[in-house]
Amino acid sequence: MNIVGIVEATEGERRVALTPTVVKRLAAKGVTVTVETGYGAGAHYPREAFEEAGATVQDRAEALAGADLLVTVVPPDAATVDALKEGAVVVGSLDPFREHDLVRRLRDRKLRSISMELIPRTSYAQKMDVLSSQASLAGYAAVLTAADRSPKAFPMMSTPAGTIAPARVFVVGVGVAGLQAIATAKRLGARVEAYDTRPVVAEQVRSLGAKFVELDVGETGETEQGYAKELTQEQLAEQRRQMAKVVANADVVITTAQLFGRPAPRIVDAEMVAGMRPGSVIVDMAASTGGNVEGTVAGEEVEVHGVRIVGRVDLPSSVARDASEMLAANVANLVEHAWDEEAKTLVLDPERDDLIAACLLTADGTVRDERVASALEAARDEEATA
Numbered sequence: 001m002n003i004v005g006i007v008e009a010t011e012g013e014r015r016v017a018l019t020p021t022v023v024k025r026l027a028a029k030g031v032t033v034t035v036e037t038g039y040g041a042g043a044h045y046p047r048e049a050f051e052e053a054g055a056t057v058q059d060r061a062e063a064l065a066g067a068d069l070l071v072t073v074v075p076p077d078a079a080t081v082d083a084l085k086e087g088a089v090v091v092g093s094l095d096p097f098r099e100h101d102l103v104r105r106l107r108d109r110k111l112r113s114i115s116m117e118l119i120p121r122t123s124y125a126q127k128m129d130v131l132s133s134q135a136s137l138a139g140y141a142a143v144l145t146a147a148d149r150s151p152k153a154f155p156m157m158s159t160p161a162g163t164i165a166p167a168r169v170f171v172v173g174v175g176v177a178g179l180q181a182i183a184t185a186k187r188l189g190a191r192v193e194a195y196d197t198r199p200v201v202a203e204q205v206r207s208l209g210a211k212f213v214e215l216d217v218g219e220t221g222e223t224e225q226g227y228a229k230e231l232t233q234e235q236l237a238e239q240r241r242q243m244a245k246v247v248a249n250a251d252v253v254i255t256t257a258q259l260f261g262r263p264a265p266r267i268v269d270a271e272m273v274a275g276m277r278p279g280s281v282i283v284d285m286a287a288s289t290g291g292n293v294e295g296t297v298a299g300e301e302v303e304v305h306g307v308r309i310v311g312r313v314d315l316p317s318s319v320a321r322d323a324s325e326m327l328a329a330n331v332a333n334l335v336e337h338a339w340d341e342e343a344k345t346l347v348l349d350p351e352r353d354d355l356i357a358a359c360l361l362t363a364d365g366t367v368r369d370e371r372v373a374s375a376l377e378a379a380r381d382e383e384a385t386a
């Protein structure tokens with residue numbers, strides 16, 4: 001069994017899904033690990049560290065040709081999938097709701113693939129949950145980015161020249177990223193307010209020393225998986241109306257609201273942005289799924305009415321070392337979960353393993369996840385009518 005990591009397809013991606021720590025752990029199980037020349041350089045892992053841990057370093061073509069299991073951080077490109085041998089397995093954050101061509105390619109090549117985003121959010125599976133591990137670090141990095149761009153200091157400071165009021169930070173969406181953003185902003189001394197449509201998080205917000213903003217937008221709630229239920233357009237409009245004042249008073253707004261497998265809800269509109277003081281900063285953590293803020297440009301920073309809107313999509317990558325350690329641990333935990341000690345191979349049996357059944361995206365020439373399969377069909381119908 002040969003597990004392979006290659007330099008990631010997205011330019012600027014600094015994270016890796018295999019670290020020397022994890023290579024050592026996998027090698028102890030009798031797994032061979034191969035990484036491409038230059039692997040890990042973005043997170044400052046030297047080649048020698050991989051070699052000392054027991055990995056082989058090869059050029060890309062050779063590494064891919066020998067891969068039984070390819071692990072990736074971001075979705076692999078077409079050439080990478082095509083270079084894999086028959087029977088190879090791909091594991092990574094495959095972004096299946098948007099990477100339609102990739103899913104079709106994996107399906108048509110009859111490769112088995114595991115989409116880490118589809119791992120259930122249960123207590124048992126937490127150790128494999130890349131959404132959580134990366135969102136925590138992203139929440140932290142979002143606050144540091146905001147603090148860096150803001151002309152205001154975050155903590156209250158009493159100086160002989162006068163007292164500086166603490167920065168006001170408003171966090172919208174209190175999932176994994178939002179909680180870490182609140183904790184980080186509090187540690188920096190800001191006055192923090194937060195809001196989420198799931199009322200259950202109010203207590204968590206308060207326990208971090210922040211204020212929960214109550215808005216009345218009618219019935220809200222969460223799905224069985226703990227995800228937010230989608231609001232209607234009317235509810236979203238009402239939410240924006242009631243939220244405008246809190247946004248206007250904030251020096252920093254961090255939006256993290258996501259809907260699983262769907263475009264992000266529009267939470268802050270152009271009028272609300274215009275209502276903020278010049279010099280205010282918005283970090284839109286939902287930039288890659290359409291953004292929570294009108295005017296966000298994914299991957300860029302723009303200034304509108306003197307308000308800086310940050311659409312960074314590389315937040316976890318900005319703390320590449322720790323993000324890689326967490327990601328690689330998630331991958332190793334998944335491998336260990338599916339490992340057959342006697343056969344020294346992975347057993348991906350959706351009939352007998354609920355966790356694998358949930359995250360096995362393609363197998364035997366089919367797309368197994370119904371939500372992804374119907375998203376593909378809808379996209380095909382749209383293309384046909386266009």
Ligand code: NAD
Nearest residue numbers: 121122126132173174175176196197226228256257258265
């Ligand atoms: P997410 O990234 O899908 O969304 C971020 C937050 O945005 C969520 O809290 C959501 O409620 C909120 N949101 C959505 N629409 C909104 C709107 N219109 N206005 C304001 N907020 C809005 O969420 P996540 O961080 O992945 O977490 C989702 C849930 O899963 C949480 O309940 C979390 O505790 C749970 N979870 C469980 C586990 C586990 O048990 N293993 C692991 C991770 C997360």
